[in-house]
Amino acid sequence: MTNFKIFKYANPAKFLHLCEKTFIYLVLLTIIFLSFGLYQGFFNSPEDYQQGNLVRIMYVHVPSAWMALMIYSSIAVASCIYLINKHLLANIFCKSASLIGASFTLIAIVTGSIWGKPTWGTWWVWDARITSMLVLFFLYLGHMTIFNFSENTTKSGQAAALLAILGFVNIPIIKFSVDWWNTLHQPASVIKLSGPTIHSSMLTPLLVTALGFFFYFLIVLIIRMRSEITNEKINNLSFTE
Amino acid sequence: MMDNLFYIISASSFALLVMILLIIISFTSLKKREKIFNKISKNRKSD
Numbered sequence: 001m002t003n004f005k006i007f008k009y010a011n012p013a014k015f016l017h018l019c020e021k022t023f024i025y026l027v028l029l030t031i032i033f034l035s036f037g038l039y040q041g042f043f044n045s046p047e048d049y050q051q052g053n054l055v056r057i058m059y060v061h062v063p064s065a066w067m068a069l070m071i072y073s074s075i076a077v078a079s080c081i082y083l084i085n086k087h088l089l090a091n092i093f094c095k096s097a098s099l100i101g102a103s104f105t106l107i108a109i110v111t112g113s114i115w116g117k118p119t120w121g122t123w124w125v126w127d128a129r130i131t132s133m134l135v136l137f138f139l140y141l142g143h144m145t146i147f148n149f150s151e152n153t154t155k156s157g158q159a160a161a162l163l164a165i166l167g168f169v170n171i172p173i174i175k176f177s178v179d180w181w182n183t184l185h186q187p188a189s190v191i192k193l194s195g196p197t198i199h200s201s202m203l204t205p206l207l208v209t210a211l212g213f214f215f216y217f218l219i220v221l222i223i224r225m226r227s228e229i230t231n232e233k234i235n236n237l238s239f240t241e
Numbered sequence: 242m243m244d245n246l247f248y249i250i251s252a253s254s255f256a257l258l259v260m261i262l263l264i265i266i267s268f269t270s271l272k273k274r275e276k277i278f279n280k281i282s283k284n285r286k287s288d
Contacts, residue, residue: 038253042249042253052245053245053246053249054245054248054249056249056253057248057249057252057253059253060252060253060256061252064256099263099267100263103259103260103263106259107255107256107259107260110252110255111252111253111255111256114248114251114252114255115248115252117248118245118248216260219264220263220264220267223264223267223268223271224267224270224271226271227267227270227271227274230271230274230275230278231274233278234274234277234278234281237278237281237282237285238281
């Protein structure tokens with residue numbers, strides 16, 4: 001396990017050094033990908049034959065939902081690493097990524113609701129996909145609450161890691177809910193075994209925006225992880241006084 | 242058409258607002274903690 005090169009950066013000092021070097025490139029990549037993807041999505045991509053211009057909400061809704069699932073999955077993996085290897089940085093990652101994941105989940109739920117009103121005729125429906133996304137939002141809130149509940153980072157980190165791992169069961173439920181149950185939400189049209197069923201003129205801006213969202217996530221993650229590392233330093237200094 | 246535009250603008254502005262707020266909150270928190278850390282380390286050096 002320790003032979004993996006990635007664990008070289010499990011040292012906070014090395015990690016911060018890497019962040020300093022890459023931060024500006026991430027900012028540039030975010031600006032380029034988000035502006036190009038959103039411009040293409042909102043102004044250059046074609047209208048949907050049924051929904052018309054409303055389909056453009058997809059360019060913020062779908063990448064947010066993907067990010068919400070991806071961040072939770074990465075938190076679950078980092079939680080396993082933290083419980084097994086006790087890497088401090090894995091715990092800091094979980095603590096930092098939680099709010100970002102919750103924000104993306106909120107964006108996915110709210111933009112989905114706004115999209116639902118004109119297309120389904122209702123803001124909300126207790127549909128399997130939407131309800132499981134709401135459960136994900138509550139899992140994120142619970143995860144953050146556990147971290148803020150105790151000053152003891154180790155104990156709160158272990159409890160939060162357990163919740164993250166147990167809550168991971170919700171991720172395949174969200175993904176396959178549209179296949180397992182009859183839902184108002186449309187079935188998957190991009191991430192599916194038989195390949196995407198969406199036209200490339202819509203798929204390209206969608207993927208570019210999703211990459212922009214991913215780089216944005218990395219920027220906020222670095223800022224939050226730096227903040228948490230500084231907080232750990234403050235705690236250590238106060239403890240030794 | 243105008244109705245659709247309202248929904249599109251509402252959804253995208255909400256997403257943008259949350260993303261901007263998140264980056265501001267995170268950055269403010271970092272700066273606040275760095276300030277406290279620098280203050281403590283300065284005090285320790287002077288001691």
